[in-house]
Amino acid sequence: MIADEKQLQEIDSAVQVMFGSLRERTLTLMQKPFSVDTKTSQNDLVTTVDKANEQFIREQLIKIDPHSRIIGEEESYGHQIAPSLVGHIWIIDPIDGTMNFVRQRNHFAIMLALYIDGQATLGYILDVMNDDMYHCWRHHGAFVNRQQLSAPVELPLSQGLVDINRYLLLSNVHNLQDVARQAAGLRMYGSAGIELIHVFTGQLSAYISRLKPWDLAAGRVFAEELGLDVKTIDGRQLSVLSSNTVLVATKQASQEIGWLLK
Amino acid sequence: MIADEKQLQEIDSAVQVMFGSLRERTLTLMQKPFSVDTKTSQNDLVTTVDKANEQFIREQLIKIDPHSRIIGEEESYGHQIAPSLVGHIWIIDPIDGTMNFVRQRNHFAIMLALYIDGQATLGYILDVMNDDMYHCWRHHGAFVNRQQLSAPVELPLSQGLVDINRYLLLSNVHNLQDVARQAAGLRMYGSAGIELIHVFTGQLSAYISRLKPWDLAAGRVFAEELGLDVKTIDGRQLSVLSSNTVLVATKQASQEIGWLLK
Numbered sequence: 001m002i003a004d005e006k007q008l009q010e011i012d013s014a015v016q017v018m019f020g021s022l023r024e025r026t027l028t029l030m031q032k033p034f035s036v037d038t039k040t041s042q043n044d045l046v047t048t049v050d051k052a053n054e055q056f057i058r059e060q061l062i063k064i065d066p067h068s069r070i071i072g073e074e075e076s077y078g079h080q081i082a083p084s085l086v087g088h089i090w091i092i093d094p095i096d097g098t099m100n101f102v103r104q105r106n107h108f109a110i111m112l113a114l115y116i117d118g119q120a121t122l123g124y125i126l127d128v129m130n131d132d133m134y135h136c137w138r139h140h141g142a143f144v145n146r147q148q149l150s151a152p153v154e155l156p157l158s159q160g161l162v163d164i165n166r167y168l169l170l171s172n173v174h175n176l177q178d179v180a181r182q183a184a185g186l187r188m189y190g191s192a193g194i195e196l197i198h199v200f201t202g203q204l205s206a207y208i209s210r211l212k213p214w215d216l217a218a219g220r221v222f223a224e225e226l227g228l229d230v231k232t233i234d235g236r237q238l239s240v241l242s243s244n245t246v247l248v249a250t251k252q253a254s255q256e257i258g259w260l261l262k
Numbered sequence: 263m264i265a266d267e268k269q270l271q272e273i274d275s276a277v278q279v280m281f282g283s284l285r286e287r288t289l290t291l292m293q294k295p296f297s298v299d300t301k302t303s304q305n306d307l308v309t310t311v312d313k314a315n316e317q318f319i320r321e322q323l324i325k326i327d328p329h330s331r332i333i334g335e336e337e338s339y340g341h342q343i344a345p346s347l348v349g350h351i352w353i354i355d356p357i358d359g360t361m362n363f364v365r366q367r368n369h370f371a372i373m374l375a376l377y378i379d380g381q382a383t384l385g386y387i388l389d390v391m392n393d394d395m396y397h398c399w400r401h402h403g404a405f406v407n408r409q410q411l412s413a414p415v416e417l418p419l420s421q422g423l424v425d426i427n428r429y430l431l432l433s434n435v436h437n438l439q440d441v442a443r444q445a446a447g448l449r450m451y452g453s454a455g456i457e458l459i460h461v462f463t464g465q466l467s468a469y470i471s472r473l474k475p476w477d478l479a480a481g482r483v484f485a486e487e488l489g490l491d492v493k494t495i496d497g498r499q500l501s502v503l504s505s506n507t508v509l510v511a512t513k514q515a516s517q518e519i520g521w522l523l524k
Binding site for chain 2: 001037042043099103104105106141158159160161166170177180182184186187188190198202203
C-alpha cells in the first residue's frame with residue numbers, strides 16, 4: 001500500500017518525533033557500560049546500543065507505517081535481502097560509524113530512509129552529538145534543523161575537499177590516490193552519515209567509499225534532491241539493496257574525478 | 263624577565279579573557295566577506311581574518327606580557343626566526359586549518375603558547391565553532407572548559423584511530439601506509455589544532471604530520487602534561503622554532519608505530 005501525500009506527511013511528522021526520543025535514548029545508553037562485538041572483522045563493530053536503537057526504530061515504524069517492509073543493519077547483516085522494491089521499504093542504520101561511537105563518543109549518526117517502489121523518498125540523518133537533524137523529502141527540499149539547504153557550490157577539484165575510504169585509498173583502486181593528490185585537501189571522518197552531511201552542506205566536494213544499503217539509503221534522498229551526482233565509481237547501476245563503491249559529489253568534482261579514474 | 267608563579271597566574275587569566283573576545287571577533291569577521299590569498303602553494307591559504315586575529319593577539323600580548331618576544335604565523339612566515347629561546351616567547355597561530363575555515367566554516371582552531379627559556383609552559387587551543395576552550399599550564403593540568411583532562415587511555419594500535427597528513431601518507435615516507443593499515447581506523451580533520459585535541463581527549467591514539475612552530479607550540483604543552491609521546495618521527499631532537507615531521511601519540515601507539523616505521 002502506497003501512502004498519498006497527506007499520509008506521507010503524517011508518517012514524516014511521526015518519524016521526526018521518534019528521532020527526538022531516539023537521541024535521548026542514545027545519550028542515556030552512552031552513560032552506562034555497553035558491550036562491543038565484532039562482525040566481519042575486528043574493525044567492524046556492533047554494540048548493544050546499535051541493537052537497542054534498531055529494535056526501538058523497528059517497533060516505532062510498525063506503528064507509524066504498518067504495511068511497510070523494514071531492513072535494518074543489525075538484523076539484516078549477513079542475511080540475503082529479498083530484492084523486491086515494491087511498496088514501502090524502510091532502511092535503518094541504528095548507529096553509523098560504530099568505531100567512532102566506541103572510541104570517540106562523537107562523530108556518529110543515526111540514519112533512516114523510506115523508499116517507495118524503489119524511489120528514494122524520505123531521508124533522515126541525525127548527527128547525535130551536535131544535535132543536528134538532517135531531513136529530506138523528495139521534491140519538498142532538504143533541511144538541517146528546519147533550515148533549508150541549497151545546492152552545494154560547484155568548485156574545481158583543485159579547490160575542493162574530498163573524503164575517500166581508507167581501504168580504497170591505500171590499495172589505490174581506480175587511481176584514487178591521484179584524486180586525493182589533485183584535491184585541495186583530503187578528509188576522513190569515519191562515518192558515512194557524517195561524511196555525507198559534509199557533502200550536502202558544501203564542506204566536502206566529494207565522498208568515495210564502499211557502502212552497504214543502510215550506509216547510503218538516507219544520503220541518496222538528499223543527494224538526489226540537492227542535484228548531486230550519486231553513482232557507482234565504475235558507472236554501473238546503483239542498486240538500493242546491495243553494496244556498491246559509491247561516489248557522491250558535486251557535478252564538477254564528479255566530472256574531474258571521472259577524468260582521473262582508471 | 264621571567265614571571266613568577268603569581269605573575270604567570272595573572273598573565274594566564276588575562277589571556278583567557280582575551281580568547282573570549284577573540285572568538286566573538288572571529289565569528290563577527292566570518293559574517294562579512296573576507297579575502298583569501300595563497301602563500302607557498304595553492305593549498306596554503308591566508309585570509310584577512312588570520313591577519314586581523316594575529317594583529318589583535320599581538321596588541322593584547324604587548325599589554326599582558328610587555329617584555330616578551332612574539333612569533334606569529336602570519337608576520338613570521340617566510341622570515342628567519344631568531345633561534346634564541348631565552349625569556350618569554352609567545353607563539354601564535356591565529357587561524358589553524360585555514361582551508362577548513364574557508365571551505366567549511368568549521369573545524370579550525372586558534373592557538374597560542376608561551377615558552378619560558380625554551381620550556382613549554384602555557385598552551386591554549388580554541389575550537390571556535392564548538393566553543394571548546396582547551397587550556398594547559400605545565401604542572402597545573404590540562405583542561406577543556408575548566409574540566410580537567412586525564413591521560414588518554416592506552417590502546418594497542420589495532421584498536422586505536424590514527425591521523426596522518428595527506429602528503430606523508432600518499433608518498434608513503436617512513437612506511438606510513440602500513441601504520442594506516444594496522445590501525446583500527448584512519449582519520450583526517452585538516453587542522454593540527456583539531457587533530458591534537460582529538461589525541462588529548464583519547465579520540466585518536468596518534469597524529470603524524472609535518473608541523474611548523476605555530477602548529478605544534480600549544481599542543482606540545484598539553485602533550486607533555488598528559489604524558490604523551492611528542493617527538494620527530496625519525497627520532498631527532500624536536501626544536502620549538504623549526505618545522506618537524508612530528509608524532510604525537512600515546513606511549514603504546516608510539517611504540518607500535520616505531521616498530522613499523524622504515
